[in-house]
Amino acid sequence: MIRFENVTKVYARGARPALDQVSVEVERGEFVFLVGASGSGKSTFLELVMREERPTGGRVYVAGRDLATLSTWKVPHLRRQIGAVFQDIRLLPNKSVFENVAFALQVIGKPRHHIMTTVPDVLDMVGLAGKEKRRPHELSGGEQQRVAIARAFVNRPSILLADEPTGNLDPTTSLGIMRLLDRINRTGTTVVMATHDDEIVDQMRKRVIELSAGEMVRDQSRGVYGSAR
Numbered sequence: 001m002i003r004f005e006n007v008t009k010v011y012a013r014g015a016r017p018a019l020d021q022v023s024v025e026v027e028r029g030e031f032v033f034l035v036g037a038s039g040s041g042k043s044t045f046l047e048l049v050m051r052e053e054r055p056t057g058g059r060v061y062v063a064g065r066d067l068a069t070l071s072t073w074k075v076p077h078l079r080r081q082i083g084a085v086f087q088d089i090r091l092l093p094n095k096s097v098f099e100n101v102a103f104a105l106q107v108i109g110k111p112r113h114h115i116m117t118t119v120p121d122v123l124d125m126v127g128l129a130g131k132e133k134r135r136p137h138e139l140s141g142g143e144q145q146r147v148a149i150a151r152a153f154v155n156r157p158s159i160l161l162a163d164e165p166t167g168n169l170d171p172t173t174s175l176g177i178m179r180l181l182d183r184i185n186r187t188g189t190t191v192v193m194a195t196h197d198d199e200i201v202d203q204m205r206k207r208v209i210e211l212s213a214g215e216m217v218r219d220q221s222r223g224v225y226g227s228a229r
């Protein structure tokens with residue numbers, strides 16, 4: 001589903017690489033934690049998958065496509081297959097929960113009847129049934145993140161990328177969010193989650209890929225957060 005072949009990313013001439021010769025493959029349906037210190041290259045990794053950034057060297061393949069040869073007009077099609085969730089939740093503040101999720105379908109031209117049946121289903125799945133009419137400020141942080149996940153998943157993408165989705169949440173709320181991402185993963189969606197949350201990584205025991213100063217230093221199945229353990 002995602003393949004990096006000797007991928008290097010250098011942002012500024014002369015700067016040290018944000019990613020340095022990274023080769024890794026993520027299979028369809030996997031759940032992967034991307035860990036590493038601040039600045040180790042995790043967000044860069046995710047941006048390359050979405051083709052928000054392009055590599056300086058090497059090749060990135062996503063859903064069978066070589067992103068180097070993907071024409072610009074096909075990038076929106078690629079991004080429809082990728083849901084993204086961030087630490088800063090980025091909801092539309094003046095729209096309701098329902099409208100925030102519906103908007104993701106409207107912008108890709110889905111018909112109204114599809115939206116009216118799909119949005120309630122996904123809100124139910126993320127545990128927000130009954131809260132459709134609320135505005136983001138009327139929700140807790142965990143509930144807001146559930147809206148963001150619903151929005152990312154409503155289009156049933158093959159890949160869900162999450163950049164520190166539990167970064168601002170307390171441990172109990174974070175665990176709820178993780179259970180939800182796990183459920184989404186079990187529907188067949190490939191999940192790649194960048195995180196600093198050691199408790200979550202240690203509890204979930206999924207594949208762990210560790211970056212250090214842009215280099216991949218560990219790839220461990222049923223892994224833990226810290227390499228020393």
Ligand SMILES: Nc1ncnc2c1ncn2[C@@H]1O[C@H](COP(=O)(O)OP(=O)(O)OP(=O)(O)O)[C@@H](O)[C@H]1O
Pocket residue numbers: 011012017018036037038039040041042043044045
């Ligand atoms: N747009 C950019 N322009 C220049 N340098 C950048 C850019 N984005 C990231 N970098 C640099 O690339 C390196 C990797 O950054 P990246 O954001 O990928 O790390 P990260 O592991 O996601 O960090 P964090 O955990 O703090 O989010 C850092 O040295 C960073 O300063």
